[in-house]
Amino acid sequence: MDSNREREFEQLYRECYPFVYSFVFYRMAGDAAVEDIVAEAFLKAARNFHRYDPTRSKFSTWVVAIAKNCANSHYRKLRITSPIEDVPESRVAVPGEQDGVDDRELAKQLLGVLPDEDRELVFLKYYGGMRNVEIAEHLGLNASTVSTRLARAIAKMRSVVD
Numbered sequence: 001m002d003s004n005r006e007r008e009f010e011q012l013y014r015e016c017y018p019f020v021y022s023f024v025f026y027r028m029a030g031d032a033a034v035e036d037i038v039a040e041a042f043l044k045a046a047r048n049f050h051r052y053d054p055t056r057s058k059f060s061t062w063v064v065a066i067a068k069n070c071a072n073s074h075y076r077k078l079r080i081t082s083p084i085e086d087v088p089e090s091r092v093a094v095p096g097e098q099d100g101v102d103d104r105e106l107a108k109q110l111l112g113v114l115p116d117e118d119r120e121l122v123f124l125k126y127y128g129g130m131r132n133v134e135i136a137e138h139l140g141l142n143a144s145t146v147s148t149r150l151a152r153a154i155a156k157m158r159s160v161v162d
Contacts, residue, residue, distance in 0.1 A: 016060035041067035
């Protein structure tokens with residue numbers, strides 16, 4: 001990578017690192033491998049920066065897609081498959097006992113009850129600040145599908161605390 005492209009990558013890295021880290025953190029519900037996956041995603045982005053086309057997507061969108069693939073690969077290696085019924089009670093907030101739990105921990109617990117696809121939608125909408133149309137475009141879905149899935153995900157999280 002030439003020095004101009006290297007400086008460009010460094011600047012983009014600094015700008016979008018917090019967003020990518022948050023995306024991976026919430027998508028993986030605080031899994032201990034978050035930092036490794038974020039590092040792997042940025043390493044792959046650096047190696048393939050010559051392929052990045054700013055006319056097709058924002059840098060953060062491009063790196064999030066790489067991070068998503070890294071997280072999926074991580075889970076494939078672990079072969080984790082557990083239905084929502086098998087989520088330990090300790091990862092779900094108990095109604096009436098949220099007083100001692102800070103907002104970040106509560107959000108982590110609530111997101112933990114969602115499947116990866118829904119967790120990603122909620123993150124992109126509420127933490128990434130994306131509109132449904134942007135989410136749909138990013139994920140290759142219909143905007144109405146995004147709206148429906150978001151509503152169901154929010155309802156599922158509400159059911160945990162109601």
